[in-house]
Amino acid sequence: MNQEEKLLNDIFDIAISDPANLMNFLKQNQNQVSFELAERAKKIADHEASSNRLGNATAAYRGATNIFLLLGYRKEALYCYFQFWQIQYMLCKQPSDYLAVREQISSLLEKCLEVKAEYLIFRIYFVMADSAFWASEETKTPKDKDDLLLTVLQDLSNATKSIEGNNERVWIEQYVSLVSTIISKVNSNFFLLEQEKKFKDEVLEEITQGIEKQVETNFVYQKIPSDLNKTCQTLTNLAYLSYRYGDMKVGSERFRIASEVALTAKNDGIWLDIISKWHSIEKEYNDNLQELKKLQDSIFDKMESFRKSFKSRAGRLWCTQFIESSLSEILQSILRERKDEQIFEIIERLKARTLLDYMQIKPKEFQDKKISEIIFDKEKKLLRFNSPTSKSNVPEIIQFEGQLMSRLSIGTAFDRSERHLQQEEIEELYRLHNAGFEKTSNVTTMRKIQTSLKGDEILLEFFMPNHPTHPSIELWVIIITSKESKVLQIPLDSLKNPGMIGIMSIDGQQPLDVSPLGNFIGGLRVDIQEGTEKKAIKKLEECYDLIILPIIESGFELQNFKRCIIVPHGVLHYLPFAALKSKDGSFLIEHVEIIFAPSSTIFYELRKKQIPEFSSFLALGNPDLSKFKLPPLKESAKELESINEYVDKLESFIYNKEKATESILRKQSSGKSIIHFATHGEFPEEDIIDSHRIMLTPSKTHDGNLNADEIRTLKLNSAGLVILSICNGGIYRCGPGDEPYGLVPAFFISGVRNVIGSIWPLEDKIGRYFMEEYYSHLLVEGVSRAIQKTCKAFIRDKLPIRTWTSFILIGDGQSHTSN
Structure with missing residues (x-):
């Protein structure tokens, strides 16, 4: 040395x-x-x-x-x-550390002027801003956090004024990165006082002018660590600044460059997010209709290619959730500005697409069974919610209806990033093992729907655009007959405001949606189930005026049609349409047969099938459920005895008690025309997609729990009708893209054409009476007409509403009859 x-x-x-x-x-x-x-x-x-x-x-x-x-x-x-x-x-580690550094480094500003080191002024202000930013990130008190964010803005404004002449790239990039980050922070802060908002706007205008002058329009990170998402997010935020505080042409150009960066990287998700934000800002600050239409047109193909890139079920559901939330404003514009055919197509692209994928193309299976089980468990974990940690004081029926009115998202606002990482891991495993979906399903056109409808049929497809804070902000309906169509907005102004509107989630449990429409339908269902007929009828009349009357007044009188196919959306899946009551005192079901379908395309797919005659009947009822500590269903045994009289012309296979096993079902179900279950069901709320189940007698080879994920693997292509005489058997919950979860979609995947099930609990005896009446008409009138005749018989006998409006038909409603 x-x-x-x-x-x-x-x-x-x-x-x-x-x-x-x-x-x-x-x-x-x-x-x-x-x-x-x-x-x-x-x-x-x-x-x-x-x-x-x-x-x-x-x-x-x-x-x-x-x-x-x-x-x-x-x-x-x-x-x-x-x-x-x-x-x-x-x-630094603590907010106080950051603030101490900021104070010390600010003392250098005067010395910079003394020694003519002006190039350092920009850097000093930047470090001051960055120190205040990280102090705000570590600060817990909301008021202190807000004050620090405003300090960051002031420091960045001062840095902007001294940016000229600072040509060291790394400092410019750090500055731009912080500006981009702070924009997202201050724009999501809704609690600034008016004076603070005014200060924010003044400072951001100063920053925007400096950035437009000093930062190139085609800015990309070169010196500091970044990825595609960061680059596109930065360009998007800078574009926002130019639209609001500067030159909109510069903003538009930055958006265009950001979209090109995403396209070059072949990342359709980021591209869609950029286009969505561009459309939103263009509409708010410029409202150039030609530019808006161009942006709208560009999204359609990208939506499909983005969806196609996901191979797993979880990935496709997440993709739909992303598209719904990102493109909600564009969709609302389309509803108001486009032709009926275009509106129909975009709505169909966002309805029950994963179910349609399973029905049209089927995913490739994993070659290794153990790997398949591991990944399946990961998907279930991603898609499920936590069980309640404590008992609620809310009555069970109110609690259940509140959950029913709520969409099942993938995760909540608090854990969505974590769930996204889980989803990406699952997706990578599918790619690694060359499994899952290779293509995406095709939606039908309005013209094809019209050709599939008979002259006496009308289809009503409802749609509620996604909104981040309002579960049912708007309601639209597409009315389709064999000859004409119309898109109609249904006003919801008359509904009483519940006092709070929004989406809530606690401790990772299912989100709870609160909206005027959801509260109204939930309250109606409670009134019907509890038998308070006067209150229920008043609400049914109000609901008729709210939903059906605008359709009639627009020129489509439902009484002129024999059959009405309803494609619900959101909370409308749980509305008892059959019981909607007009001013003349009649119920809707008295005038028209009612069939439900998860989407118009699924209705079309079901209708394309051949219509063989009913030739065979398989029934399993009153199983031995003592292992599950459940009592016998004596009425179910009587139900099957009575039904057997009406199907005596068919090849019949009826299994009761200890013979009503899951093993028998698996052995006998293939090739049967009608399959009837009269038993208990279980509907665990934490795993709705796969674990809703039909309960049968356990055997040596099967546990008796026929879960939805097992139903999907059955080969039931010959079944024109499955009947679930089970409390709540017809209820399915909905996830992103109005995706149905539970038993009903599982049967469609297995090949079934129509499913009948109840939409609330019903006494065994009433269920038996309904089924006896239904089968007395079935083989002559067909599946949908038989429902209507049964309801009319109960109405004629003045039985309570809940007894005849419980069972609904989901499918295509084509008339299967027997010789």
Whole structure:
């Protein structure tokens, strides 16, 4: 070690152990101190900093600062001292640490002017802004956080004023990155006072002017770590600034460049997000109809290619959720501005697409059974919710109806990022093992729907655009007959506001949607189930006026049609349409047969099937469920005895008690025309997609729990009708894209054409009476007409509404009869 190296080591040691005496030490060794020594100390400091040895860098910068000062090189000393405090900033952990650094480094501003080191002013203001930002991130108190964010804005404004002449790329990129981040923060803060909002707008206008002047329009990160998402997010945020505070042409160009970056990277998800934001901002600040239409047109094909890129069920559901939330505003524009055919197509692209995928194309299975089970468990974990941690004081029926009115999202606002990572892991495993969906299902056209409808049929497809805070902000209906169509918005103004509207989630449990329409339908269902007929009838009349009357007044008198196919959306899946009551005192079901379908395309797919005559009947009822500690269903046994009289012309297979096993079902179900279950069901709320189940007698080979995921694997292509004489058997919950979850969609995947099930609990005896009446008409009238005749018989006998409106038909409603 030579003398100079020894001196530097001594300087660095004292800089760490006794910094207050460092200058004295240098003066004592002044004859050995030189400009070259200072430069070498600075070079060592820069190297240690770039190598992330921050302790060594701190000592070296302090040493270099003092050497330059002793020699009278104030400008060089100031640079090293700034670097010293930048290292201290990097070592901060607490808000107080960041604020202390900010205060210390701000004291350098005056010295910069004294020594004409103007280039440092921009950097000092940036570090001040960054220090205040990280202090805000670590601060818990909302008011302190808001104050610090405004401080960040002020510091960035000052940095912007001094940006000219600072051509070191890394500093420009760090500055742009912080501006982009702070825009997202302050724009999501809804609690700023009016004076604070005014200050925010003034400062952002100053920042925008500086950025448009100094930062190139086609900005990309070159020096600091970044990815495609960060680059596109930055360009999008800078575009927002230009639209709101600067030159909209610059904003439009930045959006265009961001979209091209996403296209080059073949990332359709980021591209869709950019187009969505571009459309939103263009509509708010410029409202150029030609530009808006161009943006709308560009999304259609991309939606499909984006969806096609996902191979797993979870991925496709997540994709739909992403599209719904990202493109909600574009969809609302389309509803108001486009032709009926285009509106129909875009709505169909967002309805029950995963069910349609299973029906049209079927996913490739995993070759390794163990791998398949592991990945299946990961998907179930991703899609399920936590069970309630404590018993609620809310009555069980109210609690259930509240859940029923709520969409099942993938995760909540609090864990969505974590769930997205889980989804990406699952998707990668599907790709690795070459499994899952290889294509995406095709939606039908309005013209094809019209050709599939008979002259006496009408289809009503309802749609509620997604909204981040209002579960049912708008209601639209597409009315389709064999000859004409119409898109109609149904006003919801008459509904009583529940006092709070929004989407809530607690402790990872299912989100709870609260809206006027959801509250109304939930309340109606409770009134019907509890038998408060007067209250129920009043609401049924109000609901008729709300939903059916606008359709009639638009020129479509439902009484002129024999059959009405209803494609519900959201909470409308749980509305007892059959019981809607007109002012003349009649119920809707008295005038028209009612069939439900998850989507118009699924209705079309079912209708394309051949219509063989009913030839065989398989029934399983009153199983031995003593293992599950459930009592016998004596009425179910009587139900099957009575039904047998009406199907005596068919080849019948009826299994009761200990013979009503899952094993028998698996053995006998293939090739049967009608399959009837009269038993209990279980509907666990935490795993609705796969674990809703039909309960049968356990056997040596099967546990008796026929889960939805098992139903999907059955081969039931010959079944024109499955009847679930089970409490709540016809209820299916809905996820992203109005995706149906539970038993009903599982039967469609297995090949069934029509499913009948109940939409609330019903006494066994009432269920028996309904089924006896239904089967007395079925083989002569067909599946949908038989439902109507049964309801009319119950109405004629003045039985309670809940007894005859419980069972609904989901499918295509084609008339299967028998010789």
